[in-house]
Amino acid sequence: MTATAAGVGRFPGMARRRISRAQGEAALAAWRAGEADRPTTVRAVRYLLEELVERAPGHSVEVRVPPAGVVQVIEGPRHTRGTPPGVVETSMETWLRLGTGALTWDAAVAAGEVSASGLRADLSDLLPLVG
Numbered sequence: 001m002t003a004t005a006a007g008v009g010r011f012p013g014m015a016r017r018r019i020s021r022a023q024g025e026a027a028l029a030a031w032r033a034g035e036a037d038r039p040t041t042v043r044a045v046r047y048l049l050e051e052l053v054e055r056a057p058g059h060s061v062e063v064r065v066p067p068a069g070v071v072q073v074i075e076g077p078r079h080t081r082g083t084p085p086g087v088v089e090t091s092m093e094t095w096l097r098l099g100t101g102a103l104t105w106d107a108a109v110a111a112g113e114v115s116a117s118g119l120r121a122d123l124s125d126l127l128p129l130v131g
Contacts, residue, residue, distance in 0.1 A: 086118025101128030
């Protein structure tokens with residue numbers, strides 16, 4: 001499944017979920033148990049990206065979790081071409097740890113596990129996304 005097919009990527013600010021809560025929670029449970037294969041890990045990452053879009057709709061910050069997906073979030077100036085005003089980029093593993101509360105935003109930034117630029121690129125008030 002491509003990022004676009006998952007509801008993230010070229011169509012940020014998704015109108016509807018592509019991954020059901022049941023599928024997303026099952027993927028997260030498998031990841032937490034250390035039993036997630038690559039497709040399951042990607043599903044868990046995309047599920048958390050969808051959670052972020054629900055929590056902080058907008059277009060001023062682009063959150064990139066290669067190769068799983070990318071979304072635009074947080075109200076503010078709309079990004080249409082070129083480099084967006086705010087960019088957050090991290091690995092799939094770090095995104096899962098951030099989204100589940102296993103890692104704090106400040107610790108991830110301090111350790112260089114997250115690259116964040118722009119005025120609105122601090123996601124600390126939005127994380128964790130699930131308990």
